[in-house]
Amino acid sequence: MLLLINVLLASWFYTAHGQGKPCDYPVIKHGWLYYSYRGYFPAHVNQQFVYSCDRYFVPPSQRSWDHLTCTAQGWSPEEPCLRQCIFNYLENGHNPHREEKYLQGETVRVRCYEGYSLQNDQNTMTCTESGWSPPPRCTLVKTCSKSEIRIENGFLSESAFTYPLNKQTEYKCKPGYVTADGKTSGLITCLQDGWSAQPVCIKSCDRPVFEKARVKSDDTWFRLNDRLDYECLDGYETREGRTTDSIVCGQDGWSNKAACYERECSIPQMDTYLNAYPRKDTFKVGDVLKFSCSQGRIMVGADSVQCYHFGWSPKLPTCKVGKVKACAPPPQLLNGKGKEIHKEEYAHNEVVEYVCNPRFLMKGSHKIQCVDGRWTALPVCIEEERTCGNIPDLDHGDIKPSVPPYHHGDSVEFSCREAFTMIGPRFITCISGEWTQPPQCIATDELKKCKGSTLFPPVGKPAHMIEYDHNTNKSYRCRGKSEHKHSICINGEWDPKVDCKEEAQIQTCPPPPQIPNAQDMTTTVKYQDGGKNINSM
Structure with a gap:
């Protein structure tokens, strides 16, 4: 009864004097108070008591005893006794140079002997309330041996003989060999059951x-x-x-x-009176062989052939004695017509040209030739089903009204708006489903001028100081030539180019080849640079 009265009076005293809530009797885990008379409690703020800890435990100060103090928030320290762990020995590992002490919660890194490890393959220990975790004991771990690896046509790139659990090592293949996935090296891992796989180096070719x-x-x-x-x-x-x-x-x-x-073409068997040049034993693909007849004989057929990967084409000509025959009027062309067919008879080597009707595309040579009374192969006109899509836009220009769809051969006309000048063709044409290149509309006041030339007649100023407006037409004559040449200024460029270089002799191609397994389209007509001949399979 007296104790209860003392407690109540103490509580009233601390509250009335603003000294905070009193501290109840402390329960010290792993320790005890030196003076534990309960009549001292509740204790007032700042009141201290001496305490000690059990064996293996120490106050945070690590002294043999210390004070427990009552504060406004409660007893301090909150955890009076902490575990003290001593590290002086590591089984199957490297011991410290001297005994080391650690408080509860602190961690120390350790080193096990090779092939050994702490529990769960850890390399640190933590001081806990119950002691070291994990215990200071290194146990033998699973290892893999290099002797367990059988590798043909390869080698291990590391020098170690044993490998701990989960250790990866690289192997390399000898030159000319690769791993299963085509690489020059691979990795294997030491697992509980041994190596993850046996290295494989297979023969390979780059x-x-x-x-x-x-x-x-x-x-x-x-x-x-x-x-x-x-x-x-x-x-x-x-x-x-x-x-x-x-x-x-x-x-x-x-x-x-x-x-x-x-590939090469050897000299073909020829007519006795047929001369061929150049004279060589073999000809490369692309080489041309030209012919002439001797002793006044007349050549029948193409006067040149070309070496292709399938041999010589077209057929070699022959040399005929006497007269050659004329040809009757050329045959009619289905879905097409011949140009200027108005004679009853056509001489040997005479040529007739054909064109296809609108919406039809020509396959083969557009010219046939009379050869000793017979015409060469007639071309064919095939209906072109492909149509052209939308007419391309022309900046600063307009399109003359037209109605789609646009078939092969159809044309549309452009015009430029006021203050703009057209550069290029006024019409574009639908050719095999594609429009030809449209013109441009250039602002008239932005048209470029053309520089003068020393070839033009002098006008009192140096040629390089004279400029000519767009669409100016100039004529000039080259030294030693009687005829005049003409060129027109097109937006800063002369067309054709103004020069007096010796004009190269117009190059012609031999008659086009008769491609094996293709439609018969033989001809003896030569083609100039840029000419076309279309064979069909």
Whole structure:
């Protein structure tokens, strides 16, 4: 009864004097008070009591005893006794140089002997209320040995003999060998059951260098016995005369060189009176052989042939004695017509030109020739089903009204707006589903001028100081020539170019070849630079 009265009076005293809530009797985990008479409690703020800790535990100050103080927030320290862990020995590991002490919650890093590890493969210990965690004991861990690895055509790149659990090591393949995924090296890992896999190095061949050949495969390496097919470029063949071949990846590399060689044409069998030049034993693809007849004989057929990957084309001419026959009027062309066909008879070598009707496309030579009484192959006019899409826009210009769809051969007309000048053709044409290049509308006041030329008649000023407006037409004459040449200024450029260089002799091509397995379109007519001949299969 007296104790209860004392407690109530103490509580009233501390509250009345503003000294905060009193502290109840403390319960010290792992320790005790030196003076534990309960009549002292509740204790007032700042009142202190001496306490000590049990064995293996110390106050935060790590002294043998310390004070427990009553504060406005309660007893301080909150945790009077902390575990003290001593580190002086590590089983199967490196011991510290001297005994080390750690308080509860602190951590120390340790070093186990090679092949050993702390519990759960850790390398640190933490001081806990119950002692070290994990215990200072290194146990033997699972290791893998280099002797357990069987690797053919490869080697381990590291020098270690044993490897701890989960350790990765790299192996490399010898030159000419790769891993299963095509690399020069790979990784294996030491696991509980041994190595993760046995290294594999398989024979491989790198992608070969193709000479005048191509291959569809995009692979960069090939396994042993892999076969690689290739084909020669046009005009080339293998040593055996084939256009396709294959090579095989073997122990010593590729079975052969993937190479093709330029095809050649040998001198063909010719008419006795037919002379050929240039005189050579062999001709490369693209070489042209020209002919003439001797002893006044007349040549019948093309006067030149060309070497192709399939041989000479067209057929060689012959030399005829006497007169050659004339031809009757040329045949009519279905869906087309001949130009200027008005004679009853056409002389040997005379040429007739054809055009197709609108919406039809010509296949073959647009010219046929009378050859000793017979006309060469007539072209064909095939209906072009492809149409052109929308008419391209013209900046600062307009299109004359027209009605789609636009078929092959259809044209539309452009015009430029006021203050703009047209550069280029006024019409564009639908050709096989595509429009030809449209013109441009350039602001008239922005048109470029053309510089003068020393070839123009003098006008009192140096030529380089004279400029000519767009659309100016100038004529000039080259030294030693009687005829005049003409050029027009088109937005800063002369068309054609103003010069007096010796004009090269117009080059012609031999008659186009008769492609094997294609429609018969033989002709003896030569073609000038830029001419076309379309064969169909």
